[in-house]
Amino acid sequence: MERNADDTFGATGDQGSTTGGSSSFGTQGQGMAGSTTPIGGADYSTSTATNLPGSQQTSKVDQAKAGVQNKLGQAKEKARELQSTLADRLDAGADKLRQRNQNATLSGAAAATGTNVGVASDDRMAQVNDSVARGMQKSADWLRNGDLKADVERQVRDNPGRTLLIALGVGYLLGKAFRRDR
Numbered sequence: 001m002e003r004n005a006d007d008t009f010g011a012t013g014d015q016g017s018t019t020g021g022s023s024s025f026g027t028q029g030q031g032m033a034g035s036t037t038p039i040g041g042a043d044y045s046t047s048t049a050t051n052l053p054g055s056q057q058t059s060k061v062d063q064a065k066a067g068v069q070n071k072l073g074q075a076k077e078k079a080r081e082l083q084s085t086l087a088d089r090l091d092a093g094a095d096k097l098r099q100r101n102q103n104a105t106l107s108g109a110a111a112a113t114g115t116n117v118g119v120a121s122d123d124r125m126a127q128v129n130d131s132v133a134r135g136m137q138k139s140a141d142w143l144r145n146g147d148l149k150a151d152v153e154r155q156v157r158d159n160p161g162r163t164l165l166i167a168l169g170v171g172y173l174l175g176k177a178f179r180r181d182r
Contacts, residue, residue, distance in 0.1 A: 083143050083144075083148065084143075084144070086140075086143055087139075087140040087141075087143040087144045088140070090136045090137070090139050090140035090143070091136070091137065091140045093133075093136050094132075094133040094134075094136035094137045094140070095133075097129045097130075097132055097133040097136070098129070098130070098133050100129065101125075101126050101129040101130060101133070
């Protein structure tokens with residue numbers, strides 16, 4: 001670098017002029033301190049994002065977001081299918097209970113020999129079966145028509161302990177059911 005007469009470094013020409021003189025850095029004659037052009041004369045502020053290494057990371061992030069959204073959509077669809085399947089199975093179970101209840105009532109009435117104990121226990125069993133079948137039917141209707149997410153959130157907020165115990169019980173039963181199938 002050259003030292004000017006007034007002990008400044010930079011341009012060798014007129015300090016106030018943007019023309020004339022030679023500058024060791026940049027293209028303006030003001031030198032380093034007053035120059036608006038970065039060192040080397042190149043201005044990188046207008047470069048496009050596609051030429052920067054960060055844009056590859058941005059596109060990878062966008063691809064990852066799209067992949068996660070795709071997986072989330074698939075998971076939601078699978079949950080809807082499982083919900084529908086469970087509702088159908090509850091309906092089928094309720095129908096089986098009602099059918100079994102009707103068959104037991106018919107066979108119990110035909111075989112009744114006048115003992116009130118057998119008829120009373122059969123009647124009580126029919127009431128229990130009917131109550132369970134109604135509960136299964138209501139559960140199936142709720143699964144099809146209810147707002148499962150809002151109901152579960154409300155249940156967890158209102159009764160966290162009971163919800164935890166129910167979740168543990170359901171998990172245990174599902175574990176047993178899947179273990180038995182293998």
